[in-house]
Every structure is written in C-alpha cells, then in structure tokens.
Amino acid sequence: MNFLAHLYLSDPADPDLLLGNFIADSVPGRQLEAYLPGVQRGIRLHRLIDTYTDQHPVVRRTTARLREAGYGKYAGVVSDVFFDHFLARNFPEFSAEPLLDFTQRVFALLLSRQAEMPARVQQFLPYLVRDNWLLRYADFEGVGQSLRGLSRRASPGSGMETAVAELQRHYAAYEADFREFWPQVRAYVGTVRS
Numbered sequence: 151m152n153f154l155a156h157l158y159l160s161d162p163a164d165p166d167l168l169l170g171n172f173i174a175d176s177v178p179g180r181q182l183e184a185y186l187p188g189v190q191r192g193i194r195l196h197r198l199i200d201t202y203t204d205q206h207p208v209v210r211r212t213t214a215r216l217r218e219a220g221y222g223k224y225a226g227v228v229s230d231v232f233f234d235h236f237l238a239r240n241f242p243e244f245s246a247e248p249l250l251d252f253t254q255r256v257f258a259l260l261l262s263r264q265a266e267m268p269a270r271v272q273q274f275l276p277y278l279v280r281d282n283w284l285l286r287y288a289d290f291e292g293v294g295q296s297l298r299g300l301s302r303r304a305s306p307g308s309g310m311e312t313a314v315a316e317l318q319r320h321y322a323a324y325e326a327d328f329r330e331f332w333p334q335v336r337a338y339v340g341t342v343r344s
C-alpha cells in the first residue's frame with residue numbers, strides 16, 4: 151500500500167508511530183536505531199504491513215493481473231497506488247473524519263516533525279502537502295499524476311504512466327480485490343500495532 155493506507159493504519163493518537171510509518175521506506179535497516187523508540191515502532195509497523203500485503207493471496211491476484219497487463223516488476227507499486235485510490239474514494243466508509251480533514255491533520259503533524267525525517271523525505275514532503283497527493287488519490291487524474299511521477303523514477307519501460315487506463319478498464323475487478331483485502335489488513339494491523 152502507498153502513503154494514504156500506511157498513514158490511515160497508524161494510530162492517530164500516536165504521532166511517533168505515524169511518523170515512523172511514513173518515513174519507513176527511506177530508512178535502511180541499519181539506521182533504525184537513530185530514531186526515537188516510538189518512531190522505530192512505526193518503521194517496524196510499516197515493514198510488517200508491507201510483508202503482510204506482499205504475501206496476501208488477494209494482493210497476489212491483483213499483481214498477477216497487473217503483470218499480465220504489462221507492468222512486470224512494477225505490478226506491486228501500481229497495486230499500492232490503486233488500493234490508495236479505493237481507500238481515498240471510499241474514505242467515508244472507513245472513517246468518520248473526512249478525507250480532507252485527515253490529510254490536513256496528518257500534514258500538520260508531518261510538517262512539524264520534518265527535521266526528523268531522512269533528507270529524501272524532507273525534499274518531497276512539501277510537494278506531497280502542496281499538491282495534496284493523499285486527497286488526489288480519489289480521482290483518476292490524481293492516480294495518473296502519481297503513477298507518472300513514479301514512472302519517471304523507475305527503469306525505462308516500466309509503463310506505470312499508462313496504468314490509470316488499466317484501472318479504468320478493469321475498475322470493478324480491482325475494487326473487488328481492495329474490498330476483500332482491506333478489512334483483513336486492518337484486522338492484522340490491529341493485532342500487531344500495539
């Protein structure tokens with residue numbers, strides 16, 4: 151899953167956990183101990199979520215469909231963005247807090263702790279906030295923008311810049327995968343988050 155899902159799955163009352171979950175992809179294993187214990191818990195939570203997600207049969211079905219569509223080794227990345235799209239699009243089903251309020255609250259917290267983040271994250275955070283990537287996942291234009299950005303950082307020929315068309319063509323199938331997987335990952339996180 152991508153940024154929105156990871157942030158949503160953090161405990162909103164635990165800013166350290168949320169920060170760690172947000173920065174985890176930019177923290178090599180050997181640098182974990184440079185962070186506060188609560189932030190370390192968030193980094194570990196992120197890694198547990200990623201492992202659970204990557205091994206889950208529903209997600210494997212999604213990524214197999216994406217590999218068949220030509221996204222090869224980037225099928226998992228595309229799947230993450232698709233699942234964030236469905237979370238954003240259906241956010242009122244999963245939270246009493248409106249998505250805009252959630253993003254503003256999370257961004258305020260992240261900006262207040264920006265100095266604690268790895269340099270790479272400090273560099274992209276202002277763009278994430280300015281363009282409100284989390285909110286933009288709800289529409290096709292935002293999904294396309296996100297996938298085009300990821301494509302620019304990937305190996306040539308990743309094809310991710312075209313994946314929004316794949317989402318539109320097979321929307322019901324990808325949404326069904328998300329709806330089957332989402333309650334299961336939420337339940338799993340409830341067992342490992344504490």
